[in-house]
Each structure stands twice: as structure tokens, then as C-alpha cells.
Amino acid sequence: MIEPDERTKIYSTLDTRFEDFVTILSDYLRVPTISAHGAKFQEGAEATKKVLEAIGADVRLVPEEGGPPVVIGEVEEDPTLPWVILYNHYDVQPVDPLDEWRSDPFDPVIRDGKLYARGAADTKGNTVAQALAVQAIRDVAGRLPVNVRFFVDGEEESGSPHLLPFAEDHPDLFRGLGATIEAAAHTREGKPSLSLGSKGILSVELEVRTSAVDQHSSLATVIPNAAWRLIAALRSLRSERGRILIDGFLDGVPPPDPGMLRYLRRNTADPIAYKEDYGAREIYGGKTRYARIKQATYGTTCTIDGIWSGYTGAGHKTVNPAVAHAKLDFRLLPGQRPDAIFDLLVAHLRTKGFSDVKVEKHSVFEPAASAISERLPQAILAATREVYGTEPNVFPWSYGSSTTWYFTRMGTPAPHPPGVGYQGSRAHAPNEQIRLDDARRAMKVAAGMLMALEHS
Amino acid sequence: MIEPDERTKIYSTLDTRFEDFVTILSDYLRVPTISAHGAKFQEGAEATKKVLEAIGADVRLVPEEGGPPVVIGEVEEDPTLPWVILYNHYDVQPVDPLDEWRSDPFDPVIRDGKLYARGAADTKGNTVAQALAVQAIRDVAGRLPVNVRFFVDGEEESGSPHLLPFAEDHPDLFRGLGATIEAAAHTREGKPSLSLGSKGILSVELEVRTSAVDQHSSLATVIPNAAWRLIAALRSLRSERGRILIDGFLDGVPPPDPGMLRYLRRNTADPIAYKEDYGAREIYGGKTRYARIKQATYGTTCTIDGIWSGYTGAGHKTVNPAVAHAKLDFRLLPGQRPDAIFDLLVAHLRTKGFSDVKVEKHSVFEPAASAISERLPQAILAATREVYGTEPNVFPWSYGSSTTWYFTRMGTPAPHPPGVGYQGSRAHAPNEQIRLDDARRAMKVAAGMLMALEHS
Numbered sequence: 043m044i045e046p047d048e049r050t051k052i053y054s055t056l057d058t059r060f061e062d063f064v065t066i067l068s069d070y071l072r073v074p075t076i077s078a079h080g081a082k083f084q085e086g087a088e089a090t091k092k093v094l095e096a097i098g099a100d101v102r103l104v105p106e107e108g109g110p111p112v113v114i115g116e117v118e119e120d121p122t123l124p125w126v127i128l129y130n131h132y133d134v135q136p137v138d139p140l141d142e143w144r145s146d147p148f149d150p151v152i153r154d155g156k157l158y159a160r161g162a163a164d165t166k167g168n169t170v171a172q173a174l175a176v177q178a179i180r181d182v183a184g185r186l187p188v189n190v191r192f193f194v195d196g197e198e199e200s201g202s203p204h205l206l207p208f209a210e211d212h213p214d215l216f217r218g219l220g221a222t223i224e225a226a227a228h229t230r231e232g233k234p235s236l237s238l239g240s241k242g243i244l245s246v247e248l249e250v251r252t253s254a255v256d257q258h259s260s261l262a263t264v265i266p267n268a269a270w271r272l273i274a275a276l277r278s279l280r281s282e283r284g285r286i287l288i289d290g291f292l293d294g295v296p297p298p299d300p301g302m303l304r305y306l307r308r309n310t311a312d313p314i315a316y317k318e319d320y321g322a323r324e325i326y327g328g329k330t331r332y333a334r335i336k337q338a339t340y341g342t343t344c345t346i347d348g349i350w351s352g353y354t355g356a357g358h359k360t361v362n363p364a365v366a367h368a369k370l371d372f373r374l375l376p377g378q379r380p381d382a383i384f385d386l387l388v389a390h391l392r393t394k395g396f397s398d399v400k401v402e403k404h405s406v407f408e409p410a411a412s413a414i415s416e417r418l419p420q421a422i423l424a425a426t427r428e429v430y431g432t433e434p435n436v437f438p439w440s441y442g443s444s445t446t447w448y449f450t451r452m453g454t455p456a457p458h459p460p461g462v463g464y465q466g467s468r469a470h471a472p473n474e475q476i477r478l479d480d481a482r483r484a485m486k487v488a489a490g491m492l493m494a495l496e497h498s
Numbered sequence: 499m500i501e502p503d504e505r506t507k508i509y510s511t512l513d514t515r516f517e518d519f520v521t522i523l524s525d526y527l528r529v530p531t532i533s534a535h536g537a538k539f540q541e542g543a544e545a546t547k548k549v550l551e552a553i554g555a556d557v558r559l560v561p562e563e564g565g566p567p568v569v570i571g572e573v574e575e576d577p578t579l580p581w582v583i584l585y586n587h588y589d590v591q592p593v594d595p596l597d598e599w600r601s602d603p604f605d606p607v608i609r610d611g612k613l614y615a616r617g618a619a620d621t622k623g624n625t626v627a628q629a630l631a632v633q634a635i636r637d638v639a640g641r642l643p644v645n646v647r648f649f650v651d652g653e654e655e656s657g658s659p660h661l662l663p664f665a666e667d668h669p670d671l672f673r674g675l676g677a678t679i680e681a682a683a684h685t686r687e688g689k690p691s692l693s694l695g696s697k698g699i700l701s702v703e704l705e706v707r708t709s710a711v712d713q714h715s716s717l718a719t720v721i722p723n724a725a726w727r728l729i730a731a732l733r734s735l736r737s738e739r740g741r742i743l744i745d746g747f748l749d750g751v752p753p754p755d756p757g758m759l760r761y762l763r764r765n766t767a768d769p770i771a772y773k774e775d776y777g778a779r780e781i782y783g784g785k786t787r788y789a790r791i792k793q794a795t796y797g798t799t800c801t802i803d804g805i806w807s808g809y810t811g812a813g814h815k816t817v818n819p820a821v822a823h824a825k826l827d828f829r830l831l832p833g834q835r836p837d838a839i840f841d842l843l844v845a846h847l848r849t850k851g852f853s854d855v856k857v858e859k860h861s862v863f864e865p866a867a868s869a870i871s872e873r874l875p876q877a878i879l880a881a882t883r884e885v886y887g888t889e890p891n892v893f894p895w896s897y898g899s900s901t902t903w904y905f906t907r908m909g910t911p912a913p914h915p916p917g918v919g920y921q922g923s924r925a926h927a928p929n930e931q932i933r934l935d936d937a938r939r940a941m942k943v944a945a946g947m948l949m950a951l952e953h954s
Contacts, residue, residue, distance in 0.1 A: 136815075200813075241716065245814045254777020255598070258926040259827050260697065260898035263740075263797030264769040264790060265778045269805050269824075273729050274738055282730055284719075313720040320820070321710020322721045323854070334720060341719030347817050348808035349725050353825060357656065358701045358860040359592060360827050361803050361926065364776070368725075369809060371715050371816050398779070404814040442716035470714050470817075 044493050048183045052493070053429075055178040056485045063481065064157065066093060067170040068150040071159040077133035077199035083110030086132040090194045091115070093170060097177035099192060104212065109204035110196030114215060117176060117190045125189045126418070126495060127221035127454065128488075129445060130169040131198035134161035135470045142472035156475045163463030163476050165224045169194060171462050171481060172222075175488035187496035188219065195445065201245075201405035202445055209448050219495065220418025221449040225461020226440060228480045229311050234430055234460030234487065236422050239411025239439040240446045242374035244383050245347070245404040250275065250396075251365045256352070259360040269351035272366035275396040279370075279387075280344045284326065286372075288383075288390045291342070295377040298340055298438075301414070305436040306335055311465070313338045319466060338441055343373040369404070376439065380406035408447035411439045412455035417495065422459045425490025429483050434460055460487045500639045500949050508949070509885075511634045512941045519937060520613065522549060523626040524606040527615040533589035533655035539566030542588040546650045547571070549626060553633035555648060560668065565660035566652030570671060573632060573646045581645045582874070582951060583677035583910065584944075585901060586625040587654035590617035591926045598928035612931045619919030619932050621680045625650060627918050627937060628678075631944035643952035644675065651901065657701070657861025658901055665904050675951065676874025677905040681917020682896060684936045685767050686775075690886055690916030690943065692878050695867025695895040696902045698830035700839050701803070701860040704728065706852075707821045712808070715816040725807035728822035731852040735826075735843075736800045740782065742828070744839075744846045747798070751833040754796055754894075757870075761892040762791055767921070769794045775922050794897055799829040825860070832895065836862035864903035867895045868911035873951065878915045881946025885939050890916055916943045 044052075070093055075086035087110060091101045094115030103111035113132065137147040137160050145151045150159035161167075169192065179186055193215060195202055209216055226235035252266040280286055313334040316322045327337030351366030353359035372383055384403055391399050412419065414436065426434045440458055449456035462481040468474050500508075526549055531542035543566060547557045550571030559567035569588065593603040593616050601607045606615035617623075625648065635642055649671060651658055665672055682691035708722040736742055769790040772778045783793030807822030809815035828839055840859055847855050868875065870892065882890045896914055905912035918937040924930050 243816070245816060247814070252779050253772075255924075255927055257772070257776050257778075258898060259799070259801045259803055260829060260896070261769075261772060261776075261794070262799040262801040263829070263897065264782045264794045265772055265776060266780055266782070267802055269802035270736070270740075273732060273802075276729060277733060280726070284726075313717075316713070316717060316721055320713050320717075320721060322713075323708050324722055326720045326722070338717070338720045343715070343718040345715045345718040345816075345818055346723055346725035346729075346808060347715055347815060348810045348819070349822070350806045350810040352802060352804035354804045354806040354823070355594075358703070358825055358827075359803060359926075360699070360701060360801075362801055363804070366805070367810070369814055371814075373716060373719070440716075441719065442714060471711070 044183045044187060044496060049493060052178050052182045052489050053486050055182055056174065056489060057482065059174060059178065060482055063170055063174055063485065067167055070166050070170060071150045071161050072148055074148045075133045076136055077197050083196050087111045087113050087196060090132045090169065093173055094192050097173045098180065106196070106204045106208045112196060112208065113192070113194040115192035117186060119186045119189055123189045125191055125218035126492065127191045127193050127218045127449065128172045129193045129195070129221050129223050129449070130165045131195035132166065133196050133199050135164065135199050139472060144473055155479065156477050158473055158475045160474050162474055163467035164469035164474065167462035167476050167481060168225045168484070171485040172488045175485050175492065179489055179492060187493060190492065191215070191218065198445060201407065203405065205445060205448055213452060216449050216452040216454060218454050220416060221454050221456040222459045223444050223446045223449070223456050224458060225463065225484065226437070226458040227461065227467060228464035229435065230315060230465050231310070232480065233310055233432070234426055234434040234483070235311070235437060236419065236426065236434040236460060237437040237440040237458040238414055238419060239376065239457065240409065240444040241439055241441060242378060242380050242409030243371055243407045243443040244374065244380035245369065245371040246384065246387065247402045247404055248272065248275065248368045248370065249365065249400045250398055253364040256364045257362045259362045262362040265362055268363045268366040272351065272368060272399070275391060275399045276346070276368060278394045278396065279390070284343070286342060286344050288386050290386050291383065295375045302438040306339060307332055309335055309435040309437070311335060311435050315465060339437060340375065342375060345371050347371055374409045376409045376411045378409060380408060407443035409439065410447035410450040410456065412450060412457055416455035418455050419457050421491045421494035422457060422487070424494040425487045426460060428490050429486040459491060460484055500643060500952060504639045505949060508634050508638045508945050509942050511638055512630065512945060513938065515630060515634065516938055519626055519630055519941065523618070523623055526622050526626060527606045527617050528604055530604045531589045532592050533653050539652050543567045543569050543652060546588045546625065549629055550648050553629045554636065562660045562664045568652060568664065569648070569650040571648035573642060575642045575645055579645045581647055581674035582948065583647045583649050583674045583905065584628045585649045585651070585677050585679050586621045587651040588622065589652050589655050591620065591655050595928060600929055611935065612933050614929055614931045616930050618930055619923035620925035620930065623918035623932050623937060624681045624940070627941040628944045631941050631948065635945055635948060643949055646948065647671070647674065654901060657863060659861060661901060661904055669908060672905050672908040672910060674910050676872060677910050677912040678915045679900050679902045679905070679912050680914060681919065681940065682893070682914040683917065683923060684920035685891065686771055686921050687766070688936065689766055689888070690882055690890040690939070691767070691893060692875065692882065692890040692916065693893040693896040693914040694870055694875060695832065695913065696865065696900040697895055697897060698834060698836050698865030699827055699863045699899040700830065700836035701825065701827040702840065702843065703858045703860055704731065704824045704826065705821065705856045706731065706854055709820040712820045713818045715818045718818040721818055724819045724822035728807065728824060728855070731847060731855045732802070732824060734850045734852065735846070740799070742798060742800050744842050746842050747839065751831045758894040762795060763788055765791055765891040765893065767791060767891050771921055795893060796831065798831060801827050803827055830865050832865045832867050834865060836864060863899035863901070865895065866903035866906040866912070868906060868913055872911035874911050875913050877947045877950035878913060880950040881943045882916055884946050885942040915947060916940055
């Protein structure tokens with residue numbers, strides 16, 4: 043039993059040790075673990091091990107067939123206690139365009155109460171915050187109220203392509219009372235968020251070839267143009283207003299849960315903020331905050347991530363291109379399966395007369411969400427109330443995708459708790475940043491969550 | 499008066515000197531005068547001067563404001579004789595994709611009776627063939643039956659953007675009994691062609707921006723995607739079957755001339771050959787040769803020369819792109835004016851709700867055609883009969899665009915005579931080539947044409 047005065051002391055200890063957070067995190071961020079580059083993995087895994095061993099975890103690097111090692115750091119207080127898993131990753135997004143960074147992405151600096159570096163928000167900051175929370179509880183109360191397993195992935199930013207076979211080899215690592223998956227961002231105003239899962243994603247590449255080689259564009263009267271052909275195929279997939287036209291696309295998606303809609307009504311986040319964040323010309327969804335957040339939450343997408351064909355250099359070349367490409371991603375809701383959507387996509391193209399359009403699957407993340415009534419989400423709500431004096435913004439799932447499903451498929455509820463980042467963290471863009479005030483409170487929420495699980 | 503035995507000797511001299519053609523042309527082709535790169539112009543002009551001075555022409559490099567010099571090489575036999583203008587250009591198309599070339603584009607090689615190099619067909623080969631024809635007539639008969647002006651442009655492949663002010667400064671250079679404009683290609687079977695003009699072209703670049711910076715694609719539910727927006731605008735311009743949907747687009751285009759349709763019926767060229775030439779999957783126009791050649795001749799186009807947006811590198815990046823671009827060209831018929839079409843395009847986008855799509859004019863060539871009854875086309879017909887023993891394939895205009903209009907606007911008929919290239923020359927593609935047998939006969943047609951103009 044953690045006593046009330048111990049609780050208070052745990053929180054004040056975290057305040058006192060906040061300098062440690064900055065120091066430990068800065069060292070960790072200096073290891074440039076860019077996922078797409080396939081390098082620095084061993085160094086990244088060792089740096090993660092160091093962070094976790096410093097708080098007394100029993101750390102091992104578990105090899106992953108074809109991928110970087112998974113870092114497992116366990117604090118087992120008592121074999122009879124339930125396990126809580128804290129999932130993060132040590133790899134980070136690429137840094138290009140580098141010239142848009144105000145400072146070196148791998149040399150963390152603090153400006154105006156914010157710490158800037160690649161990986162600060164996504165998600166090394168969360169690993170360090172949770173590690174210090176665990177340490178503070180043990181230092182003050184002598185023991186944790188649950189067993190804790192840090193699970194630190196090495197290629198989340200590449201879509202964790204080897205995690206499924208890993209999960210089949212090591213099912214017990216994914217089982218527990220619950221798993222926190224990375225973290226959810228604060229609003230600009232500093233309100234924390236709790237997401238109960240995440241959308242899924244299917245990413246694909248389309249290629250269409252209308253001839254063996256490009257021609258002079260004067261022959262376009264009689265020879266098909268690959269770019270026009272690709273555009274015709276793309277237009278068959280999605281209406282002007284964004285509705286996806288693939289038969290059966292939404293099959294299996296239940297109507298929004300009334301309880302969750304009530305949470306969304308109370309939620310203060312507003313996609314209208316993207317107008318300022320990204321200079322967006324327009325925000326879809328409607329005139330009210332509620333309409334916009336419903337659209338962001340329950341909307342599915344077919345996004346053109348990239349398209350290219352023909353001559354794209356300076357000046358002009360009059361060419362009728364032989365080949366055209368597009369990279370697409372589909373954001374999916376619980377009830378949809380990426381592999382099934384891929385099959386529907388292929389069938390759609392064939393049915394609509396586009397069997398000449400080749401489709402290659404790039405990556406998938408399954409959508410997944412947990413019930414808010416589970417112990418872990420309830421512990422997060424309690425901790426947020428205690429630390430912030432308020433409810434968090436609750437989302438049925440995050441807009442992006444994550445490894446949530448690898449845990450929920452094993453029966454482990456896997457929400458995103460409040461973390462160190464905020465809506466302006468630019469997690470996948472130049473000048474990634476966290477606000478130190480957010481980080482300070484995220485550490486306390488992590489501690490509060492573990493304490494709220496006492497007697498689970 | 500050129501005597502019959504002199505005619506015979508002129509033709510046999512050209513046969514004897516064919517090795518000179520290969521040597522002189524190869525030296526000329528080694529100068530990499532890529533138009534889009536804006537370099538090597540002076541070197542290209544000097545190389546052209548050398549070719550023309552070698553046959554006794556009086557050569558000057560006439561500066562063109564803002565552009566490369568125009569090379570004028572004159573052989574004035576008698577001030578009372580009419581002038582015939584032989585228009586070509588010393589600039590060439592870019593060479594990318596370089597890895598599809600079987601040999602260095604600027605190191606000419608002969609394989610299987612074909613000479614391969616960038617510019618061999620388009621159009622250095624024609625300049626050299628015509629120069630040697632002029633030289634042979636003078637060497638055998640002592641004099642030319644007309645005055646001849648070589649007019650060698652330096653930026654035709656960039657759309658000759660400075661030629662209109664140049665024409666206004668030097669109107670006399672564009673006046674004559676007629677002007678040959680580059681050349682028309684042989685069929686694969688070796689039948690020569692005569693085109694009485696050329697289509698026009700308007701090339702433009704479209705840009706649409708939906709936000710200031712790219713976003714993570716999970717926000718595509720609520721933030722517009724620039725690539726989808728561009729595609730919507732493009733689809734408003736052209737039907738699936740290729741019809742252009744801009745109001746008033748075909749205004750001013752007369753119905754096909756019955757006399758020309760008769761020529762097209764006799765014409766042996768068949769666009770179906772592009773299936774083999776370019777590996778085209780399909781040829782538009784219809785089931786008969788006549789239907790296909792009518793489509794190629796009287797068809798207008800809106801071609802996507804290039805399109806690009808978002809992430810186009812290796813792997814996948816889940817990004818909702820802020821900006822998208824397309825390069826387009828419109829092939830136009832006599833009766834259409836490129837500048838008017840540009841205005842219609844801008845008005846169309848505004849009317850259809852795409853005023854956010856910016857349009858930049860890249861280049862224009864006016865469409866133009868001459869009457870077959872003029873002296874120069876008739877001389878070409880006579881020479882073709884003499885050299886080939888047959889009529890050429892006659893076209894009202896070439897499928898591509900050219901500088902024809904700069905001459906016809908001064909009252910100078912300006913057809914494309916049979917030249918060194920053929921339907922498989924790949925003028926704007928890798929492995930540009932000419933067949934040596936075609937070149938040998940093109941030289942003779944050039945000589946025969948000049949001889950047929952005696953007493954003009």
C-alpha cells in the first residue's frame with residue numbers, strides 16, 4: 043500500500059529530478075537512430091538499455107529475425123503481481139529536409155521552455171519519462187504496485203515489419219494487465235489526451251505502364267498517356283469529397299459508440315488548429331468543433347502520399363510518359379483489416395477495368411481499440427485527474443497508426459496515455475519538440491497510473 | 499540551266515561523298531548542345547558555322563536578344579534570283595533517362611546501317627545533308643539555280659522563345675520563295691513524307707497548394723491533399739477518351755480539307771506502327787489505317803508531360819502533400835491560337851471552381867500550314883518522284899510543332915521536306931537514330947528540290 047504522504051513525495055521527487063530527465067533524454071537523443079537508414083540499431087538498443095538499467099530494470103536485447111533487437115527491461119516486484127507493459131521505440135523518423143531545422147536534429151537544445159531534437163516527442167521522451175516515474179516510486183515507496191515491462195521497439199517508424207513473427211515467438215512479452223502504447227499529445231493549451239487505440243493503415247504503390255518507352259508528346263493523339271491512365275484509376279477510388287468508392291470498404295465498421303461520442307463532445311481538441319499549424323487552406327468536417335473532430339476520428343482516407351510520372355525537372359519536356367506511379371495510404375477504423383482492404387482494392391481495379399494497374403503492398407498496421415472500462419484506461423483517467431485536476435481529452439483511437447494491435451490481439455488493453463508531446467510537436471517534421479511543462483506532468487501521470495493499479 | 503548529265507552527276511557525287519556526310523555529321527553531333535541546359539550555345543553555333551563555311555556559304559552569327567545566336571549561312575548566286583530558306587536548329591533535346599541509351603548520346607556510332615546520337619534526326623543530320631546537296635550542285639553545275647539561306651536556330655527545342663522579337667528585327671531573313679522547316683520522317687518501309695505545316699502547341703505548368711507545409715497523412719481526414727486537388731482540376735480538362743472539355747477549345751478550326759483527306763487516304767503511314775516503335779499497349783483512332791491517321795492528324799491533345807507531388811523516393815512516407823505540380827501541353831490545329839487557348843484554360847479553371855490552381859505559360863508554337871500548290875511543295879514533290887520513283891506521303895501538317903509560322907506569317911510557304919529521319923528515329927527519346935539509306939536519299943531530294951526551282 044502506497045501511503046498518501048508517499049504519493050506526495052513521489053510527485054515532488056519527480057519535480058526535483060526533472061533536470062535528470064533533461065540530461066538523460068538529451069544523451070539518448072544524441073544517438074541518431076533513423077529507422078529508414080537501417081543503421082545505428084545496435085547503438086540505439088545499447089543506449090536504451092543504459093536508460094533502463096539506470097533505474098534498476100533487468101534489461102535484455104531480444105533479437106528480432108531480420109530486424110533490430112527489441113529492448114526488454116523488466117522490473118518484477120513479485121511473481122503474483124500483474125504486468126504492465128510500457129511500449130515505446132528507440133528508432134526515429136528521417137530528418138529531411140535538413141535545411142528546415144533550426145538546430146541539429148541530433149544535438150538537443152532548449153529554447154523558450156521547449157526541447158528540440160528528433161525523437162524528443164516520438165518517442166524517446168516517453169521512455170525516459172516513464173523510466174524516471176518507475177524509479178521515483180521505487181525510491182520513495184520501496185516497491186512498485188505492479189510488475190513493469192519496458193518494451194522498446196527498434197523499427198516502429200518503418201512499420202515494425204518483423205514484429206508479428208517476433209510476437210509469435212515471444213507471446214508472453216505481449217501479455218499483461220495492459221500496455222501503454224507510446225503516448226497521446228497535449229493540446230496547444232496543455233490539456234492531456236488519452237486515446238484508447240489507433241487507426242490502421244494500408245500503404246500501397248500503384249504502377250501503370252501504357253507503353254514500353256516514353257514518346258514525343260505529338261503522338262498523344264493515338265498513344266495512351268500513363269499519367270492520364272493512372273489518374274483515371276485513382277479517380278475510381280475516391281470521390282471529389284473524399285468518400286472511398288471501393289465496394290465493401292466500410293464493411294465491418296460499427297457505428298460510432300454513443301459513449302465515445304459523448305467523450306468527443308467534451309473533448310476540447312479542434313482540427314481547426316491545423317489551419318495555423320500547417321497553413322492549411324481549409325479544414326474538412328463542418329462548421330463546429332464537434333463535427334470536425336468526428337470527421338478526424340471516424341473518417342477513413344485514401345491519401346496520395348506521392349505521385350510521379352514523366353518529366354518533372356526544370357523547364358519543359360514535351361513527352362507522353364510510358365509509366366506513372368503513385369504511393370497511397372488508407373487510414374482504417376477498427377473493424378477493417380488492411381489485408382482485406384488490399385484484396386478489395388485489387389478486385390476494384392480489376393472490376394473497373396484497371397487490371398493494367400499494378401498494386402504493391404508496402405506496409406500495414408491493424409486498427410485496434412480497447413474499452414475505456416478496462417483497468418489501465420481507468421488508472422490513466424485517475425492519474426490525469428490527480429496531476430492535471432481535469433479529465434483528459436478522450437479519443438476512441440488516435441488518427442495515426444501504431445502497434446496497439448500486437449497487444450490487443452493477445453487480450454491486453456493497449457491505450458495511448460498522456461505523454462511528453464503536444465499538438466505542435468512536429469513528430470515527423472523538422473524541428474521536432476516537446477514542451478518541458480508537458481514532460482514534467484507526463485512523468486507524474488506515468489507514476490500516478492502505476493500507483494492507481496495497486497491491488498489490480 | 500542544269501543539264502541532264504549534270505543532274506545525274508550531282509546525284510552520283512552525293513553517293514560518292516556519303517562518307518563525308520557521316521564524318522561531318524559525327525563531328526557536329528559530338529557538340530552536346532542540349533537546349534534546356536542553356537550551355538554550349540556558342541560552341542554549337544561555331545560548329546554550325548564550320549559545317550556551312552566548308553561548303554562555301556557566307557556565314558554570320560546573328561545575336562538574338564536573350565537567346566543563343568542564330569547562324570545564317572548564305573549562298574547568293576545572283577541578286578535577281580529568289581531565296582530559298584533551309585531552316586534547322588543546332589540545339590538538341592535533353593538525353594535523360596541516360597541509362598536507357600545503348601551508347602553515349604554524344605559519341606555517334608553506326609550499328610546495323612543506323613547512326614545513333616542525340617540530334618542525328620532532330621536535326622543536325624538535315625543541316626549536313628542539305629549543305630552537302632548545295633555543295634554538290636555548285637561543284638558539278640558551277641552555280642545554284644536559286645539563292646540559298648541556311649537558317650540555323652539555337653533554341654528550337656526550348657520553343658524558340660526569342661524568335662518573334664528576332665523576326666521583328668530581321669524580317670528579311672524570313673522572306674523567300676519558300677522555306678523548308680527541318681524535315682518529315684520516312685515510314686519504317688522507307689517511304690518519304692512531305693508535311694505542309696505543323697500543329698501548334700501551348701505548354702503550361704499547373705501548381706496547386708492546399709497548405710503551407712506537408713502533414714502526417716493521418717490528418718488527411720480533415721486537411722485537403724494537393725495531389726487530389728490537382729487531379730480534380732486535371733479531370734475537368736479532359737474526358738476519359740481524350741476529348742478536351744474547355745469551352746470554345748475548337749473554335750476557329752475549319753473542317754478537314756477534302757483534297758487533304760484524299761492525300762491521307764493514299765498516305766501509307768499507319769500509327770499502328772507505334773505499337774512496335776514504342777511498345778504502345780493500344781493505338782487510338784479506330785480499326786482502319788485511315789481512321790488512325792485521321793486521328794493522329796486532326797486530333798488535338800491535352801497531354802500530361804509530367805506530374806509530381808509528395809514523396810516519390812524509395813520506400814514509403816505517409817505524407818499529405820501541401821503542393822502538387824503538372825506540366826501539360828496542348829497540340830493545336832491551324833485556326834487555334836495558343837495564347838487564346840491559354841486564356842480559355844485560365845477562364846475554364848476559374849469557372850469550374852479551380853481558381854486556386856496557378857497556371858504558368860511555358861511556351862507556344864503557332865500552328866501553320868501552306869498550300870500544296872505553292873512552288874516549294876511542288877518542287878519537293880518533283881524531287882521525291884525523281885529520287886524515290888514515287889510520291890511521298892503527304893500530310894496537311896506534322897503532328898509535332900515547329901517554327902513554320904514564323905515564315906508563313908511573312909508570306910513564305912514553309913513545308914517539311916523529306917529528311918534524314920524515319921518513324922523509328924526516337925527524336926526526343928533515348929537512342930535517337932537515323933538510317934543511312936534514308937539520309938543518302940534525303941541529300942538527293944534536297945538537291946533535286948533546289949534544281950526543280952530553276953526559273954522560279
